[in-house]
Amino acid sequence: ETGVTQSPTHLIKTRGQQVTLRCSSQSGHNTVSWYQQALGQGPQFIFQYYREEENGRGNFPPRFSGLQFPNYSSELNVNALELDDSALYLCASSSQVGTNEKLFFGSGTQLSVL
Amino acid sequence: GESVGLHLPTLSVQEGDNSIINCAYSNSASDYFIWYKQESGKGPQFIIDIRSNMDKRQGQRVTVLLNKTVKHLSLQIAATQPGDSAVYFCAEESNTGKLIFGQGTTLQVKP
Numbered sequence: 001e002t003g004v005t006q007s008p009t010h011l012i013k014t015r016g017q018q019v020t021l022r023c024s025s026q027s028g029h030n031t032v033s034w035y036q037q038a039l040g041q042g043p044q045f046i047f048q049y050y051r052e053e054e055n056g057r058g059n060f061p062p063r064f065s066g067l068q069f070p071n072y073s074s075e076l077n078v079n080a081l082e083l084d085d086s087a088l089y090l091c092a093s094s095s096q097v098g099t100n101e102k103l104f105f106g107s108g109t110q111l112s113v114l
Numbered sequence: 115g116e117s118v119g120l121h122l123p124t125l126s127v128q129e130g131d132n133s134i135i136n137c138a139y140s141n142s143a144s145d146y147f148i149w150y151k152q153e154s155g156k157g158p159q160f161i162i163d164i165r166s167n168m169d170k171r172q173g174q175r176v177t178v179l180l181n182k183t184v185k186h187l188s189l190q191i192a193a194t195q196p197g198d199s200a201v202y203f204c205a206e207e208s209n210t211g212k213l214i215f216g217q218g219t220t221l222q223v224k225p
Binding site: 004033037040041042043044045048056058068090092098099100101103104105106107108 | 144148156157159160163205207210211213215216217218
């Protein structure tokens with residue numbers, strides 16, 4: 001086990017709704033990244049948070065937003081859900097910003113949009 | 115654009131044989147590569163990494179080879195075991211720092 005915990009493990013929403021996913025980083029880790037993994041695909045980078053600020057963003061629309069808290073935990077918020085948002089959402093934490101060395105992933109939240 | 119690809123979506127091997135999983139990348143400027151293993155219901159798990167100043171790196175039962183000339187990466191697993199059954203992803207660190215994953219190869223180990 002990596003120590004990165006995500007909640008909930010599974011979630012079902014309907015199109016147009018909003019969702020919040022949560023991530024607790026591994027102890028001592030101050031950087032959190034979020035990835036979207038569609039079925040049968042590799043994870044795609046959404047964004048990264050460091051010191052409570054967004055520190056890099058992938059090719060995702062503004063309705064994907066995030067937060068990082070003083071204890072380094074993080075939230076991913078998705079507004080106006082679309083069917084294509086159905087995916088596994090992965091959180092990863094590390095103790096070093098600017099490098100992907102020693103990046104640890106959680107088990108993800110499986111989001112289904114109906 | 116940036117992309118990382120794997121040559122085969124599925125690889126089936128006999129228990130005890132060696133496995134070789136291949137990956138091609140497109141960004142010749144990339145200098146850090148990682149292999150991940152993802153089991154069903156879990157997140158990707160780090161296996162081994164390599165920087166572009168090396169062409170080979172060995173771990174426990176695993177070896178990563180990097181051929182920068184043809185932009186090719188491979189993961190070799192020695193004496194494959196049933197517990198090695200999973201989806202394997204190569205990932206490339208882009209010049210913006212984000213990880214770019216390939217689509218994955220499913221390794222099936224036959225008893």
